[in-house]
Amino acid sequence: xxxxxxxxxxxVLKTGQSMTLLCAQDMxxxxxxxxxxDPGMGLRLIHYSVGEGxxxxxxxxxxxxxxxxxxxxxLLGLESAAPxxxxxxxxxxxxxxxxxxxxxxQGTRLTVV
Amino acid sequence: xxxVTQSQPEMSVQEAETVTLSCTYDTSESDYYLFWYKQxxxxxxxxxxxxxxxxxxxxxxxRFSVNFQKAAKSFSLKISDSQLGDAAMYFCAxxxxxxxxxxxxxxxxxxxxxxxx
Numbered sequence: 001x002x003x004x005x006x007x008x009x010x011x012v013l014k015t016g017q018s019m020t021l022l023c024a025q026d027m028x029x030x031x032x033x034x035x036x037x038d039p040g041m042g043l044r045l046i047h048y049s050v051g052e053g054x055x056x057x058x059x060x061x062x063x064x065x066x067x068x069x070x071x072x073x074x075l076l077g078l079e080s081a082a083p084x085x086x087x088x089x090x091x092x093x094x095x096x097x098x099x100x101x102x103x104x105x106q107g108t109r110l111t112v113v
Numbered sequence: 114x115x116x117v118t119q120s121q122p123e124m125s126v127q128e129a130e131t132v133t134l135s136c137t138y139d140t141s142e143s144d145y146y147l148f149w150y151k152q153x154x155x156x157x158x159x160x161x162x163x164x165x166x167x168x169x170x171x172x173x174x175x176r177f178s179v180n181f182q183k184a185a186k187s188f189s190l191k192i193s194d195s196q197l198g199d200a201a202m203y204f205c206a207x208x209x210x211x212x213x214x215x216x217x218x219x220x221x222x223x224x225x226x227x228x229x230x
Contacts (some may be wrong), residue, residue, distance in 0.1 A: 033217070042117075042204060042220035043158075058217070090158060101148050102218065104158035 002026050006091050006105035013081045013112045021076040021108050023091030031094045032074035033058075033102060034066060036087040043090060049074055081112045115140045117207050119221035126195045127229050133180075134190045134224050136205030144210035147181070147188045148218065152202040161203070164188065166210070192226075200228045 007022045023032065030051050035043040035058075045058030049068040063085060065077045074093075078085060088109050092102040116139045126132035138147070149161040164172045164181050171179050176196075180189045192199055205221040 040122075040222055042222040043218070044220070045217055048217060088156065092158075101150075101160040101163055103160075107156045 004091055004093055004103050004105035006089075006108050008108060009106065010109050011111070013078075013110065015081060015083060015112060017081050018077070018079050019081065019110075020078075021089055021091075021110075023074045023076070023093075023105060025072055025074075025091075025093040025103070027093060027095070027103065028071070029093035029095050029103070030071075031102075032068065033092045033094075034064070034074065034076045035090045035092065036060065037090060037107070038087050046076065046089075081110075083112045086110060086112045115142070115207055115209065115219050117205050117219050117221040119203075119205055119224050121224045122222070123225045123227070125227040125229060126192070128195055128197060130195055131191060131193045132195055132226065134192075134203050134205075134226065136188045136190070136221055138186050138188065138205070138207050140186070140207065140209075142209050146208045146210060147179075148206040148208070149177070149179070149188075149190045150204045150206060150220075151199075152204065152223070153198075153200070158204075162190070195228050197228050197230060200226055202226075 004025045033048040034046040037043045044060050047066040052071040055066045067075045088107045091105040094102040118137045145166045147164045151159045151161050162174045176193045178191045202223045204223045206218040
């Protein structure tokens with residue numbers, strides 16, 4: 001049981017380049033999330049999805065887009081990367097019943113130079 | 114907006130001793146959930162313990178327990194018999210109950226715990 005898998009685990013981008021981070025979960029969870037983690041800032045919610053075909057903005061959505069075409073996948077896109085988007089990105093998923101807590105992927109360390 | 118504050122950026126404890134990590138939160142909601150997550154150097158976020166605000170009994174998971182003081186909006190984590198493997202960043206997190214099934218979490222900035230042999 002893989003849980004939540006993020007691809008890639010590391011990436012270096014040049015300013016202005018685009019990329020997509022892929023998150024896949026095999027737990028049949030309805031809800032999926034993208035967070036970013038910056039030093040001294042904790043984790044902050046970028047976007048989330050409450051089901052296939054739905055997306056919603058979180059706390060820090062600017063500069064990112066997301067898509068949930070399949071229930072098991074949640075994609076995070078950066079159209080024109082900026083140095084301020086250098087961060088560790090976490091995908092998470094949850095069942096949606098009660099407050100069991102979310103399951104997290106291992107994170108993607110993204111550096112924008 | 115809800116906020117979560119962890120006032121101790123770093124803590125240290127001797128192996129086999131007990132340590133308490135502090136967390137306070139600000140909310141106008143009466144029903145919510147609180148969590149402690151552990152992040153070891155591997156970066157993986159691991160759920161340690163959770164507390165439902167409507168339950169007065171403090172949650173316990175093996176060596177981990179919480180002291181939940183709803184009136185004071187305080188949610189501290191106690192680690193007993195500390196082990197080297199407990200060394201990690203610990204994050205306190207809050208979730209409104211009224212947001213249904215989604216787990217939109219508000220995190221504190223974390224406390225780095227060092228365990229000394």
